[in-house]
Amino acid sequence: MTVRVPAKVNLQLAVGPAGDDGYHPLVTVFHAVSLNDEVTVRPATKMALAVTGEDAAAVPTDRSNLAWRAASALAKAAGVRGADAAVRIEISKRIPVAAGLAGGSADAAAALVACNELWQAGLSQRELAEIAAALGSDVPFSLMGGTAVGRGRGEQLTPALAAGSYHWALAFGQSGLSTAEVYKTSDRLRAARAASGAQPPAEPSLSTELMTALRSGDPARVGPLLTNDLQPAALSLRPDLRRTLAAGREHGALGAIVSGSGPTCAFLARDAAHARDLAVLLTGAGVCRAAARASGPVPGAMVMRDGRRS
Ligand code: ATP
Numbered sequence: 001m002t003v004r005v006p007a008k009v010n011l012q013l014a015v016g017p018a019g020d021d022g023y024h025p026l027v028t029v030f031h032a033v034s035l036n037d038e039v040t041v042r043p044a045t046k047m048a049l050a051v052t053g054e055d056a057a058a059v060p061t062d063r064s065n066l067a068w069r070a071a072s073a074l075a076k077a078a079g080v081r082g083a084d085a086a087v088r089i090e091i092s093k094r095i096p097v098a099a100g101l102a103g104g105s106a107d108a109a110a111a112l113v114a115c116n117e118l119w120q121a122g123l124s125q126r127e128l129a130e131i132a133a134a135l136g137s138d139v140p141f142s143l144m145g146g147t148a149v150g151r152g153r154g155e156q157l158t159p160a161l162a163a164g165s166y167h168w169a170l171a172f173g174q175s176g177l178s179t180a181e182v183y184k185t186s187d188r189l190r191a192a193r194a195a196s197g198a199q200p201p202a203e204p205s206l207s208t209e210l211m212t213a214l215r216s217g218d219p220a221r222v223g224p225l226l227t228n229d230l231q232p233a234a235l236s237l238r239p240d241l242r243r244t245l246a247a248g249r250e251h252g253a254l255g256a257i258v259s260g261s262g263p264t265c266a267f268l269a270r271d272a273a274h275a276r277d278l279a280v281l282l283t284g285a286g287v288c289r290a291a292a293r294a295s296g297p298v299p300g301a302m303v304m305r306d307g308r309r310s
Contacts, residue, residue, distance in 0.1 A: 030149075031162075099263065113303060176263070
């Protein structure tokens with residue numbers, strides 16, 4: 001049973017001050033793009049996990065892997081026990097690791113859908129979304145795909161009305177960034193700003209301008225409205241990303257932004273040909289490890305039959 005699952009970029013990422021539990025309330029606009037991992041599950045005599053492809057060596061192959069945790073959580077919820085719950089999980093990665101593209105969450109969502117199918121467990125989308133939210137804040141969106149507004153920690157989703165498709169160039173960093181470290185840095189930068197008399201950050205709120213632009217389907221309107229509150233922290237940890245963003249803008253990107261906690265930079269292009277040109281130019285300019293083009297929105301985790309999405 002093989003499931004294909006997309007990466008995400010955040011078109012808006014508004015981050016509020018951390019609550020007593022240490023979590024930051026978010027308002028974000030998720031957008032699923034055509035950069036996919038594939039997760040295959042097969043019946044086995046004991047749990048096992050293997051990873052191939054992009055950054056495979058950086059991905060844990062034990063029970064700490066989010067896809068493994070997802071399979072275990074689904075088995076528990078569906079009452080699949082003992083030897084019946086053992087699967088071999090094979091992850092074929094194209095989504096770079098620790099890149100701000102929710103690769104681990106994507107694999108978890110794919111494992112949920114794959115095991116639900118393999119075991120004929122019959123859990124509904126809603127039940128899967130509940131298990132997903134317990135695994136991680138981005139996992140429910142990896143199930144849902146498309147374009148959606150996320151609130152809370154990002155797990156409370158509402159589909160967004162977005163017209164048309166959007167073409168992107170994604171510039172990958174030389175190495176990953178830890179999401180926790182980016183949040184910590186963001187808190188430190190905000191505290192320093194507050195100490196020098198700046199306004200404290202407001203409660204996060206959805207950009208109505210961005211939502212209107214998305215309904216128009218016009219990338220030229222959407223591009224300037226892309227925002228990411230974590231960008232200053234990502235740039236302070238990786239100052240060279242400024243050059244990456246500047247290079248994309250110089251080559252006509254309609255919007256240039258760090259994706260999530262970074263270090264991937266996402267560039268909104270005029271059309272598919274422009275996205276391809278941007279990817280080539282960014283790679284050639286030496287401002288990233290590699291670049292790829294992608295388009296969105298695309299559906300969330302989906303079973304593949306005979307090599308096609310079903
Ligand atoms: P996000 O944008 O959701 O904050 P990210 O895209 O920056 O996350 P991931 O690729 O999800 O980061 O990886 C974060 C960490 O999660 C990795 O450093 C890795 O140790 C761990 N991890 C666990 N399972 C997986 C998986 N299936 N794929 C990738 N990383 C995983």
